[in-house]
Amino acid sequence: MRISAKLSVIIAAIFAAVCFGVAITGFSSLGGISDPTQLDDAKGFAWFWAFLGGIGVVFGAVGLWLLRSEADHTAA
Secondary structure (H helix, E strand, C coil), X not given: CCCCHHHXXXXXXXXXXXXXXXXXXXXXXXXXXXXXXXXXXHHHHHHHHHHHHHHHHHHHHHHHHHHHHHHHHHHC
C-alpha cells in the first residue's frame, strides 16, 4: 500500500493532535496526585506523549517541505 505525500502530512497532523491531547490530559491531572513516585511517573508519561507529538509535528513539517520543494521543482 502506498501513501501519498499529502496523506502522510494529514496522518502526521492527526497523530500529533492525539499525542498532544493525551499529554495535555496527563499534565492537567497532575494536581490530584499526592504520592511523589506516582507524580514522577505521571510526569514522565505526559512528557513521553508530548515527545511523540513533537515527532509527529517534525514528520508533518518534513512532509510539507517535500511537497513544497516538489511543487517548486515541477514549476521551474
